[in-house]
Amino acid sequence: MTVAAIIDGKAHAAQLRARVAELAASFERKSGRKAGLAVVLVGDDPASQVYVRNKGKKTVECGMASFEHLLPEATRQEDLIALVEKLNADPAVDGILVQLPLPDHLDEQAVVDRINPDKDVDGLTPASTGRLALGLPGLVPCTPLGCLMMLKDRLGSLSGLDAVVIGRSILVGKPMAQLLLAESCTVTIAHSRTKDLPEVVRRADIIVAAVGRPKMVMGDWIKPGATVIDVGINRLPPEPGKEKGKLVGDVDYDEAAKTAGAITPVPGGVGPMTIAVLLRNTVVAAHRNAGLELSADAI
Ligand code: GUN
Secondary structure (H helix, E strand, O other): OOOOEEOOHHHHHHHHHHHHHHHHHHHHHHHOOOOEEEEEEEOOOHHHHHHHHHHHHHHHHOOOEEEEEEEOOOOOHHHHHHHHHHHHHOOOOOEEEEOOOOOOOOOHHHHHOOOOHHHOOOOOOHHHHHHHHHOOOOOOOHHHHHHHHHHHHHHOOOOOOEEEEEOOOOOOHHHHHHHHHHOOOEEEEEOOOOOOHHHHHHOOOEEEEOOOOOOOEOHHHOOOOOEEEEOOOEEOOOOOOOOOOOEEOOEOHHHHOOOOOEEOOOOOOHHHHHHHHHHHHHHHHHHHHOOOOOOHHHO
C-alpha cells in the first residue's frame, strides 16, 4: 500500500529547462551572444562520460553554447589548471564545470580553487561556499538546489520544519544543510558516526538522504507524512540472467512510500534535476557576468 505522493523529478526538470531556454533566448537577444557552459572531463570513466555527453546535449537543447574539453587520464595538474585559467579568461564561457572525481594523481580542490567564482556553476569554490554560508548571492551546487526547489514546490514554506540531511559531502550534504537553514528549517546533519540514526530520522519532517548506500534508510524510520528526497543512485548486483543490476536509492522506496507524505523515486527523482539546475546556474551566471538584470523570482 503506497500512500506517498511521488515527486516527479523528470517533470520538474523539464519545466525548469523550458524556463532556462526562455531566459537563454532573451540573454542572446540582449547580449548578442549565446550563454556558454564549458565542461572539463579528465580520463575515461564511463559513467562520467555519459554525464558529460548528457550535459552537452541538454545545454545545446536549451539554446546555449557547449564547450567540451575531454582530456586524457595522464593529464598533468599544471595543464589542467592552465585550461581552467584559459576558460576563466574566455568571454564566451559563462560557466565552468570540472567533472569530479578527478583521477587520483590530480589535486581536486587545487583545481576547483582556480575557477573564477563568477563562473563557478557547480558552486564548489571556497568563495561560493562562503557566500552560501554568509547568505550572500552566489552560485549554489546543483543537486542540493534541485532538491530545495522540489521541496518548496511540494511544501511551500519550509519555515520551522525539522530537516535531517544524511551525508556531509561537499557536493550535497553540507550545501543542502545550508540551504535548508536559510529556509528557517531546524537542520540536523547526520553521517556515518551519528548515534541512533533511526531515532534521529524519525523526528524529521524533511529527510534528504545522500550517503551512497543502497536502501539504507528503512521504512520504519520515516515519520508519517514526511517528505523524503533520495539523492542516492546505487546499482545493485545483477540478478541471475540479467546483465545489469537495478538502480536503487539510499532509501528503501517501497517501504518508505507506505508512510511518507511524498517521496522522490530512483531513477526519475533528483537525478534529472541536477543537470537542469546546472543549466539554470549557467544562464544566471551569464546574466550577472554581462551586467544584465535577472530578478530573483525569474527562475
Ligand atoms: N560528479 C558527480 N556529480 C557532480 C557534480 O554535481 N559536479 C561535478 N563537477 N562533478 C560531479
